[in-house]
């Protein structure tokens with residue numbers, strides 16, 4: 001058996017088309033959705049992510065602001081800029097690309113973003129709202145995964161879900177979203193004993209650990225849905241996920257590829273959140 005592939009590029013194009021129409025409708029009311037992205041330092045992967053986010057905004061008819069700071073910038077400068085963006089009514093979404101350099105208190109930076117403009121959904125108030133089942137902004141990567149599951153008609157009610165990875169960005173919010181859809185959710189992590197015991201039970205397996213090809217076909221239940229959130233590079237410099245696609249696709253029923261899977265959906269849902277924030281301003 002070869003798994004059905006969820007094409008993140010195709011789904012992204014479809015959703016971005018709908019978003020562009022909504023952005024155009026908002027423009028007739030005199031509002032252009034605007035995302036401000038802050039990047040500190042020169043991490044090449046972060047620089048690429050921010051560049052892609054800003055480019056995606058422009059393509060969808062949204063405005064974007066990109067502020068780049070040197071790796072040794074005084075955090076006070078960044079806090080002052082966030083305060084300025086919070087107060088600017090023409091800015092609807094603000095994101096600070098993570099990770100930040102060590103001399104930053106990342107939690108304090110995230111808390112300084114106005115919760116109404118926190119399109120990443122990382123502010124404690126928004127994390128709390130998500131936990132309570134009443135989210136204001138859904139974090140972009142888990143939001144994209146939910147869209148992919150929906151598009152592939154993967155049954156959620158009562159499904160055994162195993163998430164590998166417990167990050168604030170993916171693992172934890174992913175668990176909340178799937179729990180809200182009545183899945184039975186297990187979160188595994190680097191200290192979990194017998195990882196394969198857990199993964200082999202999963203109807204839906206979400207890999208979000210950041211280790212190249214660590215989930216192999218023998219760790220997957222036949223017919224399972226496998227969602228690969230990882231973006232890694234092989235020793236040869238080739239992009240790959242946390243899942244060993246070649247062996248996994250022979251066992252899984254449905255699978256997402258890397259590249260062209262979850263990655264494009266993350267940016268798409270960032271656009272969705274920014275647009276949503278702008279639409280709330282129009283009400």
Ligand code: GUN
Pocket residue numbers: 095096097098099120140141169266
């Ligand atoms: N770093 C890795 N993923 C993300 C994300 O979704 N948002 C931000 N701001 N930083 C990240």
